Amino acid sequence: MDYIQRAFDDARQGRGSQRPYCDGVIASTVDPTIAPEGMHIFSMFAQWVPESWHAEPHREEVEAFADRLIDGYAELAPNLKGAIVHRQVISPYDMEQEYGLLGGNIFHGELTLNQLFHMRPVAGYADYRTPLRGLYQCGSSTHPGGGVTGIPGRNAAREILRDRRRRKVA
Ligand SMILES: Cc1cc2nc3c(=O)[nH]c(=O)nc-3n(C[C@H](O)[C@H](O)[C@H](O)COP(=O)(O)OP(=O)(O)OC[C@H]3O[C@@H](n4cnc5c(N)ncnc54)[C@H](O)[C@@H]3O)c2cc1C
Incomplete structure (x- = not known):
């Protein structure tokens, strides 16, 4: 709980989580058809960044956030970094621009x-x-x-x- 709280507090203070929270899934382990043979897709649903980041790309900070995310997994799986051949980082800004999710909110409005x-x-x-x-x-x-x-x-x-x-x- 402390880890998650710290990750959230970072965003409240205007920066991406230094040690992000992540919900990671390697779906290709149950459906090999979604990746080329011998390869995998690792989806990392991560949080948090400041709410305002939906309005601007913040590309460098978002990429750095993704680096920290992978660093976190690499603590558990040291060979992860060397195994990555491609990555796509989708931010709240991208979700607003490309998917029409206002505020980058995945639920079309917070569930409060x-x-x-x-x-x-x-x-x-x-x-x-x-x-x-x-x-x-x-x-x-x-x-x-x-x-x-x-x-x-x-x-x-x-x-x-x-x-x-x-x-x-x-
Ligand atoms: C990155 C991300 C992560 C998420 N993670 C989770 C999670 O872990 N757990 C969870 O419960 N929810 C999650 N959600 C939220 C969840 O995906 C959505 O709330 C849910 O899919 C909404 O369902 P829906 O049926 O309203 O819309 P959608 O699932 O978006 O379905 C709408 C469908 O309509 C189609 N469509 C659009 N326009 C037309 C048209 N003109 N003609 C015909 N078809 C059309 C679209 O192609 C789409 O298939 C996540 C969302 C995002 C973006």
Whole structure:
């Protein structure tokens, strides 16, 4: 917990974590088809950098963050560094620019209490309907938010069916 807290505190103080938190997965160990034979893909989902970094590339700092991340893994697997043939570092800025994730937020808005339930995406529009009849929202910016759950889509489908039933009755 101390390690994670320190990593978070770094970002609050305006710099990328000096010893980042990371959720690493080598998916090619269970699905070899995603990498050439004898090679692997290592996905490192890491945190944290300052919230403001979504607005500017901060390329050098982001690359340095990635170096520290790999250094951390190299403490456990010393041969890791020499085994890397290519890397792609995707920052909050990249996610905003390339994927349209505002603020670089992977959930289309933080999953905090003040942005859930009737407040997601905003008060008055939290029932999956929009001002345009027949246009519904079903992405992770709607309740209950992001994550690989499919629940916003399920909820939106429920409301669509409800509206269709109502229209048939009317
Ligand atoms: C880097 C990153 C890491 C993440 N890590 C996690 C994690 O560890 N755990 C977790 O639970 N969540 C994680 N998430 C969040 C999670 O991936 C999303 O919240 C979730 O995928 C949202 O689901 P969705 O169905 O709303 O949208 P999406 O999964 O984005 O699906 C939308 C689909 O619609 C398609 N599409 C878009 N426009 C059109 C169109 N015009 N016509 C047809 N199709 C279209 C897109 O190609 C896409 O396949 C992560 C997200 C990111 C970016």
